[in-house]
Amino acid sequence: MTQPLLKVRGLTKHFAVRQGATGAKSAVRAVDGLDFDVHAGETLGLVGESGCGKTTTGRMLVRLLEPTAGSIEFQGRDITKLGRRAMRPLRQDLQIIFQDPYSSLNPRHTVGKIVAMPLEVNGVNPPGGVKARVQELLELVGLNPEHYNRFPHEFSGGQRQRIGIARALALRPKLIVADEPVSALDVSIQAQVVNLLRELQRELDLAFVFIAHDLAIVRHFSRRVAVMYLGKVVEIGDRADIYERPRHPYTKALLSAVPDVAAFGEPRQRIRLTGDVPTPLNPPSGCRFRTRCWKAQDVCATEEPPLLVREGSGQEVACHFPEPVGVGAEHVSEVAA
Numbered sequence: 001m002t003q004p005l006l007k008v009r010g011l012t013k014h015f016a017v018r019q020g021a022t023g024a025k026s027a028v029r030a031v032d033g034l035d036f037d038v039h040a041g042e043t044l045g046l047v048g049e050s051g052c053g054k055t056t057t058g059r060m061l062v063r064l065l066e067p068t069a070g071s072i073e074f075q076g077r078d079i080t081k082l083g084r085r086a087m088r089p090l091r092q093d094l095q096i097i098f099q100d101p102y103s104s105l106n107p108r109h110t111v112g113k114i115v116a117m118p119l120e121v122n123g124v125n126p127p128g129g130v131k132a133r134v135q136e137l138l139e140l141v142g143l144n145p146e147h148y149n150r151f152p153h154e155f156s157g158g159q160r161q162r163i164g165i166a167r168a169l170a171l172r173p174k175l176i177v178a179d180e181p182v183s184a185l186d187v188s189i190q191a192q193v194v195n196l197l198r199e200l201q202r203e204l205d206l207a208f209v210f211i212a213h214d215l216a217i218v219r220h221f222s223r224r225v226a227v228m229y230l231g232k233v234v235e236i237g238d239r240a241d242i243y244e245r246p247r248h249p250y251t252k253a254l255l256s257a258v259p260d261v262a263a264f265g266e267p268r269q270r271i272r273l274t275g276d277v278p279t280p281l282n283p284p285s286g287c288r289f290r291t292r293c294w295k296a297q298d299v300c301a302t303e304e305p306p307l308l309v310r311e312g313s314g315q316e317v318a319c320h321f322p323e324p325v326g327v328g329a330e331h332v333s334e335v336a337a
């Protein structure tokens with residue numbers, strides 16, 4: 001296997017907060033020790049419920065947030081602690097697309113200025129000039145190149161997200177972190193934007209970390225998938241393993257809630273998780289999912305399960321009692337009942 005483009009080890013982010021009337025210091029353990037690789041040209045999908053740490057992870061990868069611990073290597077170079085100046089050349093290779101195409105574009109700037117901004121900030125002078133490069137980028141993302149003088153409000157939501165994508169592509173990056181890039185868009189537009197990302201990926205050999213809570217969209221776009229729960233990866237592997245042979249009870253529960261992506265078990269039954277997601281201020285001991293897991297036993301409270309490949313399937317799973325391969329969702333819900 002070639003060297004990964006991105007190598008993440010033990011990545012952690014704790015936010016310091018003050019609580020209650022006394023203002024006692026404590027820490028939100030938003031991301032708590034992630035390990036994963038992304039290879040050139042591939043997509044890793046990051047999925048999980050709201051608050052599990054996806055956005056925090058994405059922002060650390062492009063160094064918009066400082067990690068509390070762990071390391072991020074990009075093309076074999078440790079970039080975890082690079083200062084602003086040292087990061088500058090790397091900004092060309094590492095870009096981010098934000099969720100909200102309304103707030104992420106400056107309403108007072110023309111589209112031309114918005115898309116040209118990364119070129120200007122990084123002092124890049126494209127051979128044919130900035131305007132020609134901007135027009136080329138607009139065309140690449142399916143927008144009219146003659147519209148470079150228009151303002152964001154003159155575009156629809158889907159078109160604005162295309163502007164955000166053109167801006168992210170301006171410096172010919174190798175990796176794009178796409179943080180919920182379509183969830184603010186109409187369902188009818190979502191497929192168009194995802195298809196655009198796929199075409200661009202093929203054309204430009206881009207790698208993506210694709211963050212989404214929508215499992216159907218992640219399946220469509222990602223070769224590999226990591227499932228997060230309360231700041232941890234609970235299962236990671238190839239798309240087919242995750243979607244067709246899920247081993248972690250949490251993955252199974254998530255998939256069972258999306259009938260059209262659950263390829264296992266007939267008839268499909270929804271696994272209803274009881275209880276709320278615990279707070280990352282005080283996560284459960286041992287396995288963090290145990291408070292909502294129908295299989296939990298004493299060991300789950302005392303020992304944190306390592307993320308390991310288990311016999312029978314290719315993905316890594318962090319569970320003391322992984323689901324056997326080939327057991328459908330209906331069996332699981334019987335156990336849960």
Ligand SMILES: Nc1ncnc2c1ncn2[C@@H]1O[C@H](COP(=O)(O)OP(=O)(O)OP(=O)(O)O)[C@@H](O)[C@H]1O
Pocket residue numbers: 015017028029030048049050051052053054055056057213280
């Ligand atoms: N600046 C901050 N200070 C304190 N806590 C924070 C901060 N940013 C995020 N958090 C907390 O960290 C946890 C992870 O948040 P994050 O936004 O990364 O989750 P997410 O999976 O992206 O959720 P969503 O899909 O809702 O965006 C949440 O409990 C959140 O409240």
